[in-house]
Amino acid sequence: MHLKSLHDLDTSEGTVKLQQDVGGNHAEIVLVPAPSKTDPNDPLRWPRWKKHIAFTSICAFTFLTNYAIGGLAPAFFGLHLEFNKSLTETSNLLLWPILVLGVFNFFWVPLANYLGKRPVFVFTSLLLCLCYVWGACARSFKSLLWSNIIAAFAGSSTEALGAAMVNDLYFLHERGATMGIYMNAISGGNTVGPLICGFVVQSLGWRWHKWIAVIFTSINFLTVLFFVPETRYDRDFSHTASSIPSASASSSNLGTDVEKTGSASAKEVVTQSSSLQVPKKTFVQELSLWSGTSDANLAVMAVRPWPMIVYPAVILSFLCYSISLVIVVAVNILSSFVLSAPPYNFRPQIIGLLNIPGLLGNLFGAWAGGNLVDMFCAWRTKKNNGIFEPETRLYMLIIPFLITPAGCLLFGYGVQNSMSWVSLFFGYGFISVALSATPTITMAYVSDCALPVNSDALLLVNGLKNIVAFGFLYGVVPWVEKVGYRDCFGTMAGIFVGVVGIGAGVLIVFGARLRHLTASWKIIL
Template sequence: MVRLRCFDELDSTEGTVQLHDEADDGRLILHPRPNPDDPNDPLNWPRWKKHVCFGAVCAFTFLTNYAIGGLSPAFYGLGIEFGKTQTEVTALLLWPILVLGVFNFFWVPLANYFGKRPVFPSPGQAQRHSVQLDLYFLHERGNYLGLYMNAIAGGNTIGPLICGFVITSLSWRWHKWIAFILTAVNWIVVLMFVPETRYDRSYLETSPNPTLRSDTDRADASDEELGNGASAEKVISSNSRETPRHPALRCKQVPKKTWWQELSLWSGVPKDTNLFVMFIRPFPLIAYPPIIFAFLAYAVSLAWVVAINILNSFLLQAPPYSWKPSINGLINIPGLIGNIIGAIIGGWLVDKYSDRHSKKHNGVFQPESRLHLLWIAGIIVPAGCLVFGYGAQDSLNWTSLFFGYGMVAVGLTAVPVATMTYVSDCYLPVNADALLLVNGLKNIVAFGFLQGVVPWVTVAGYASTFGTQAGVYVAILLLALPLIFFGQRIRHASARWRLIL
């Protein structure tokens, strides 16, 4: 018989952790805790190895969207070439969005059961995001998720930017061939240089949490001691004193795997569950308020950008603009700039803010601090909707369309980075299932909206359509207020709900 558990059985902290040790000059405490006896723990990997693995993940994600969303400058010409309506042509982008979302519910459970490595070359965004959580610590999550989100968004901005010139010089078919070649190369890199990142650290999390130096601090200390003539043995001994071990962790040093061993596609399966449970396990988590907010905020951030992406070729390649696809593709430059700015706001800036916030509260980290800067996107994105909508409605100078798109694009990275990192902080032991819901449901909701955006614009006009979008965006982000002010109470109450399979 299946037994439903409370979340606090898995994590008694409920996401609230001591990030800085106030008794030791505010020294950083690492979360999750790396296994000091296992060099194969992804958290113990050298930084270069983490970055290579993470870079391959980002490249695969980028190329997925490059192949699909990059075709958008060709939509106007494809409609003429094949005699299709605007709605029929935009389906080339809308249905892949739905498939990418729905198939998260298939690929992610397989990856959780059999391991990420054998399932990795598949369209599961939640699965790839969880790789980033396997490699980096809590205080780094926002920054690296920002880079990952730039890879996702970059496929929809750099892709159309390049595709515009490819279409003008060659044909839209060459865009697909280029995507195939690049993806094949990336697949080989993944096969050779991305080991399994799944790691069971449940027994580590049940023991008292020691104060640990960050990996950078430890490396700097080791370099300094070795530079003064200290032996390697002294450095190891010193670091052992700095990282007190619980008796449960005092075990024999695990031998480091060889590169050939890391190429194995088999890493075992969980002994305490089965594949059927893996498939149904995520769905009860939809009851958690942070997950509801995260997927709604991500959905509107995605949908508003994709709406502009599928509409701009019909605007700019038709009179009065009458641009070539190569020039049309340039609208993605402000989109790319907006994505980068958004990733910095939602990632690096939120990381710094959360770290500073914890220091002001006796070193205690509260996940809700990730949401405090959402007001920035809450102002920029709706303003961008209005600028683009009225610019398109009145055929204003192209700069209004460019600026509007760039402002809306800020939300595509800023909001998902902040909200998904927030969800990961709150529900780390079940983060793969939680992020599966966020990524899967946001694509389904975005698909539903985008199915109607072309008829909506046709009937109501651009100004009314994008004005309404601005209002909806503000309304969704306002849902963050209960989480910001009462988030700890909500987490404390919901941690007792029996939802975990």
């Protein structure tokens, strides 16, 4: 079997020419990766509205996965009483789906790479809707648990595929902002879901939380079925560093003027001889669920991601995402029990309000990890004579590095000492910054470093982070009962500081050297 290196697939090894000086204070954005000159079916050449519909659908899918499963948290105390289950048993409604969301990434991604992303997306969208119907009708705790588990099996398809579709549809200079929106969709499901669920549970009962999810997943299924074509594309990355520049754009707007650049890029690449153009697919042709199979063997595709765990970018991303997820989900699991008991004695809808600061933290984190990073990268790239280095993104990890540990300490000390609910709300808001900021930054970094195999690399990040989170969270209730909230959340704050601080620091200093070194390793099947 012939093994390849990243350098064989992409000679730029992540270091690319992203800006081209045109004199004065202006620069042209260089489109990376280069769109096809002859194929109008290249997703990078799709009209903006078409890209946005596909992107919105994948965001809605991953949002609704977390909305209906993680959003049930405010009802945990009531479910514990209704089904006569212990607090630990009730928390399994969230813990086992977290494990499934991670493990079955390793099933869906190779299948999507082999058969195409569209058939997987259509099937799992339908399955998710049916599972929520099942959950709304469940008459036993076991039935409700299994409906969540199978729903997580369907939803696991988007954790890595969604991030890979961002790279299918958008250019490098757009990647931070779009990845930020996508990560906000993931984290937003875990904050907006409980926020809405608290009011729904109090007024209509927890089953209506599931029925609301059924309505929106059915709408999204129809959107996917009729308006999301196949985004898998056999792209040549060998000329990444010499991509075609778009129309001139002010260098001060490089990080934000995505719409203008995208439109210009579409015009740039179609000025070719009509005799060389590949025929554009019709609407009916794009509805097909069959786009052919990959040349690679399905078994090879299933094995291929694992050697990539040696890439420093993958290690950093999976560890940062893991600890961020652990802290946020720990709060989600514990908050219902904490706030339902004395001295707070909150009703479910009030418990759901805890997710307002969580949502604000997610929004800020996504902006900081997305748009702010893009602006910072544009500025650093200009200073570097138009050369973009992926490690530039990592500087912005300073934001969650400072904010999230403070939130852990505030929440842990607040609960331990029965402090005002205000301290808990602020603590959770600070904690939530990490869940959108750290994966947005580090997963975009992974894509920059390993673009030709980004779906496999992101599969490792998403799959492993959920497995680690499950193992950590499975014991969080007994851990809190043994050592208390202060020591539990203080320890998690320390782990977060160590992982993010040391990891980012090492790669900021040595990342470029390590990236070029590992790019020569022949470990890609």
